[in-house]
């Protein structure tokens with residue numbers, strides 16, 4: 001089932017990748033709507049700013065997903081995962097993207113423009129957006145991610 005909204009954001013290291021992925025997602029009709037929270041050429045950005053804005057939007061819009069792009073995907077994922085309810089996964093291949101959805105119910109995909117080429121990034125994005133959460137034995141594990149420490153042991 002097509003997701004209602006795909007939020008996408010980037011810092012200065014990933015402007016071209018953001019554009020390539022936003023066009024790809026629109027052409028492939030991977031989401032009903034795509035909203036861009038990123039910066040364009042000429043701007044410098046601090047990745048936590050984009051990560052915090054995008055994750056807030058994802059949590060407000062039921063069923064939506066996010067894509068965060070920086071040089072490596074690492075800073076974006078660190079910032080995104082500070083927000084309760086966000087499960088951001090750095091993926092460098094399609095297998096990781098499928099597992100992030102099937103097992104971890106990830107709602108944000110992070111990639112690095114200095115790590116992953118455009119064509120692979122498109123394949124990763126497609127895998128991420130079209131793979132459902134498996135549920136079952138994974139439900140309780142995913143719930144424990146946000147459980148207060150101490151209760152999860």
Ligand code: RB5
Pocket residue numbers: 011013047070071072073074075076
């Ligand atoms: C910016 O140079 C770079 O540090 C940033 O894009 C990102 O890779 C951080 O994790």
